[in-house]
Amino acid sequence: DAGVIQSPRHEVTEMGQEVTLRCKPISGHDYLFWYRQTMMRGLELLIYFNNNVPIDDSGMPEDRFSAKMPNASFSTLKIQPSEPRDSAVYFCASSPSILASGTDTQYFGPGTRLTVL
Amino acid sequence: GNSVTQMEGPVTLSEEAFLTINCTYTATGYPSLFWYVQYPGEGLQLLLKATKADDKGSNKGFEATYRKETTSFHLEKGSVQVSDSAVYFCALSKGPAGGTSYGKLTFGQGTILTVHP
Numbered sequence: 001d002a003g004v005i006q007s008p009r010h011e012v013t014e015m016g017q018e019v020t021l022r023c024k025p026i027s028g029h030d031y032l033f034w035y036r037q038t039m040m041r042g043l044e045l046l047i048y049f050n051n052n053v054p055i056d057d058s059g060m061p062e063d064r065f066s067a068k069m070p071n072a073s074f075s076t077l078k079i080q081p082s083e084p085r086d087s088a089v090y091f092c093a094s095s096p097s098i099l100a101s102g103t104d105t106q107y108f109g110p111g112t113r114l115t116v117l
Numbered sequence: 118g119n120s121v122t123q124m125e126g127p128v129t130l131s132e133e134a135f136l137t138i139n140c141t142y143t144a145t146g147y148p149s150l151f152w153y154v155q156y157p158g159e160g161l162q163l164l165l166k167a168t169k170a171d172d173k174g175s176n177k178g179f180e181a182t183y184r185k186e187t188t189s190f191h192l193e194k195g196s197v198q199v200s201d202s203a204v205y206f207c208a209l210s211k212g213p214a215g216g217t218s219y220g221k222l223t224f225g226q227g228t229i230l231t232v233h234p
Contacts, residue, residue, distance in 0.1 A: 004160075033222075042226045043161075043206065056221065091160055104149060104210050106222055108160035 002026075004109035006092050012115045018080040021112045024073055025094030033106060034067055034077050035091040043091075049075065082116045089113050119144045123207050123225035130197055130232050138192040138228050140181075140207035148209040150174075150183050150190040151222070155204040164192075164205070197232045204229050 005024040013019055025032050033048040047057040052069045060067070064083070069075040079086055093106040124139040142150065149168045153161040165174030170185035179194045190207060207225040 043224045045221065048221060093161075105151070105163050105166065106161075108153075108162065110160045 004092055004094055004107055006109035006112050008112060010113045013082055014117050015083055016081045019082045021077040021090050023075045023092030026107055029094035030097040031095040032075050033093040036088045038088045084116045087114055087116050119223040121207050121209055121223055121225035123228050127229035132199055132232055132234050133196045136194040136197045138205055140190045142188050142209050144209055148211050151208040152181055152192050153206040199232045199234055202230055202232045
């Protein structure tokens with residue numbers, strides 16, 4: 001299995017630009033999570049989906065952030081407009097249904113390092 | 118709500134030293150407990166887990182025992198190696214009993230471990 005795939009691995013953009021991060025979860029996983037990691041705030045859950053439906057978006061910092069999951073194999077996290085304080089590493093993770101697999105372990109992608117100048 | 122507290126870092130050890138990273142949690146019911154490890158430049162990966170009281174998770178020489186009476190899940194290794202240098206995260210999941218919180222991990226702040234030759 002290829003694991004969770006994220007793209008791009010690195011993104012440098014200027015303040016005010018739109019940024020789109022992409023994630024392909026492990027095939028067959030029902031849950032998809034977006035996290036943000038910074039030195040100051042640690043690892044924060046932004047939003048998660050179950051069967052492509054957003055379940056909890058309480059961690060999304062503000063309206064500039066949006067996430068979609070149009071199908072079981074693809075999700076995007078968009079920031080528009082971006083700001084320097086959005087600079088962070090963004091991780092995507094997926095998890096199988098515990099009913100199917102007996103586990104709720106999350107599998108993380110390698111992350112996207114975003115720098116907003 | 119749920120929370121996880123890890124010992125403050127960073128932790129610096131010499132090779133072959135004994136390692137303990139403390140982790141305590143607050144949660145209702147019987148959460149699953151995890152240790153994740155993040156190597157430099159990579160995403161988090163599961164190190165070990167335990168799903169019920171008195172369970173011991175183990176992997177790669179690391180161990181942690183689910184202690185419900187002390188609400189703890191301390192990580193230990195008898196002899197660390199330079200290659201164990203990483204950030205270690207303790208986490209909990211409410212599992213199916215978590216209702217709408219199912220599948221959501223609550224992470225501690227992470228502990229940086231550096232092992233010198």
